Amino acid sequence: DQYFGNDVAVLEMDGSFDNIQELVYVESNLGNTNSKFYGEVTQAMLSLADSPGSNNGTGLMQTLAAFAIRELYNKKSAAAKLAATTAAAAA
8 A cells, every 4th residue: 555655554453363473473563663562562461451442452452552642752852952962062
């Protein structure tokens, strides 16, 4: 498929995972999940296995969004720390 002129692969979910541990197979086909290591998405989903939406696309999207937010926070906090260090060194 194409999205804004770029080749993409579309992941569609129309049900729930019978075995949430099988999510590792889905994770292996995802790219740029902002996870720190392979298996982190599956591990996060398994840690909340009893929560509503944990065994379907809702939980998967919430997990991916949480990782994206964490990545953004880490970038912003690193930039703020660098700015503070630079300002302190200049003073």
